[in-house]
Amino acid sequence: MKTLQLGDTTVDTIVEWTGPLFNVRDFFPTGSWEALETQRDWMEPHFLTPKGELPDGLLKASLHTYLIRTPQHNILIDTCMGNHKERTIFDEWSMMNTDYLAKIAALGAKPEEIDFVMCTHLHVDHVGWNTQLENGRWVPTFPNARYIFHKTEYDHWAENPVHHAMDGAFEDSVIPIVDAGLADLVNADHAIDDRIWLEPTPGHTPGHVSINLKSGNDSALFTGDSFHHPIQVAFPDWGTSVDTDTALSSASRRKTLEKLCDTDSYMLAAHFMDPTAAHVVRNGDSWKLKVREV
Numbered sequence: 001m002k003t004l005q006l007g008d009t010t011v012d013t014i015v016e017w018t019g020p021l022f023n024v025r026d027f028f029p030t031g032s033w034e035a036l037e038t039q040r041d042w043m044e045p046h047f048l049t050p051k052g053e054l055p056d057g058l059l060k061a062s063l064h065t066y067l068i069r070t071p072q073h074n075i076l077i078d079t080c081m082g083n084h085k086e087r088t089i090f091d092e093w094s095m096m097n098t099d100y101l102a103k104i105a106a107l108g109a110k111p112e113e114i115d116f117v118m119c120t121h122l123h124v125d126h127v128g129w130n131t132q133l134e135n136g137r138w139v140p141t142f143p144n145a146r147y148i149f150h151k152t153e154y155d156h157w158a159e160n161p162v163h164h165a166m167d168g169a170f171e172d173s174v175i176p177i178v179d180a181g182l183a184d185l186v187n188a189d190h191a192i193d194d195r196i197w198l199e200p201t202p203g204h205t206p207g208h209v210s211i212n213l214k215s216g217n218d219s220a221l222f223t224g225d226s227f228h229h230p231i232q233v234a235f236p237d238w239g240t241s242v243d244t245d246t247a248l249s250s251a252s253r254r255k256t257l258e259k260l261c262d263t264d265s266y267m268l269a270a271h272f273m274d275p276t277a278a279h280v281v282r283n284g285d286s287w288k289l290k291v292r293e294v
């Protein structure tokens with residue numbers, strides 16, 4: 001994503017991985033490829049590959065972190081998979097060895113200059129770079145950051161650490177942060193300052209939050225995995241096979257769409273393909289995305 005300037009604040013993406021990921025039939029239990037095809041006009045080419053490029057039924061996704069730089073703070077939102085972590089959820093995500101930190105450096109930010117790491121939720125693909133391997137131990141990658149975890153989310157996974165969408169991440173990417181004294185377990189309306197604050201969007205996980213950014217007259221909402229793919233903008237009732245509560249995730253999506261619809265506020269999701277940033281606009285009795293022109 002090309003740098004997004006919002007007032008005196010910038011937003012960049014650090015992309016860790018992209019590729020075909022979601023099999024529509026398996027990932028959206030109540031969805032269908034036929035229904036998805038009816039939305040091809042606005043999704044192609046960014047959010048839906050041209051016909052024939054991939055087998056029907058397969059959608060691409062991106063793993064990326066957002067880097068927000070305000071005049072006061074450097075903030076990361078969601079930290080992807082991380083390096084050297086053995087995972088079972090998806091072969092390509094196991095024992096990754098990427099240049100993620102070099103990409104952050106290329107943007108002009110050093111790990112020790114990150115002030116806050118915020119996780120929309122604690123699934124394996126959102127906490128990985130919280131830690132890195134050093135002399136056989138998982139240590140915080142961003143040693144001077146406060147790591148912001150929603151307490152409801154943390155408590156849920158502390159009680160249920162074994163889950164295929166956690167895949168060992170609670171032990172190697174969350175607990176070491178708490179043990180290092182860098183975690184802040186916060187409420188769902190927690191604010192970093194008057195620019196950045198949380199809002200609850202539960203359903204994908206019990207404590208999933210979205211993150212608001214307001215800078216001058218500009219604004220954005222980081223929606224994490226309350227939406228996995230833009231098709232859920234058209235069909236907000238398509239829950240996913242990895243949601244803990246489908247009805248609740250649908251309600252959260254509808255609330256977000258009503259909030260963003262026909263405003264200048266950008267929607268920035270955790271897995272939408274480049275150019276990622278988009279506006280929500282009404283489309284008949286539903287919604288669609290209008291990608292940012294760059």
Ligand SMILES: [Zn+2]
Pocket residue numbers: 123125126225270271
């Ligand atoms: Zn995710």
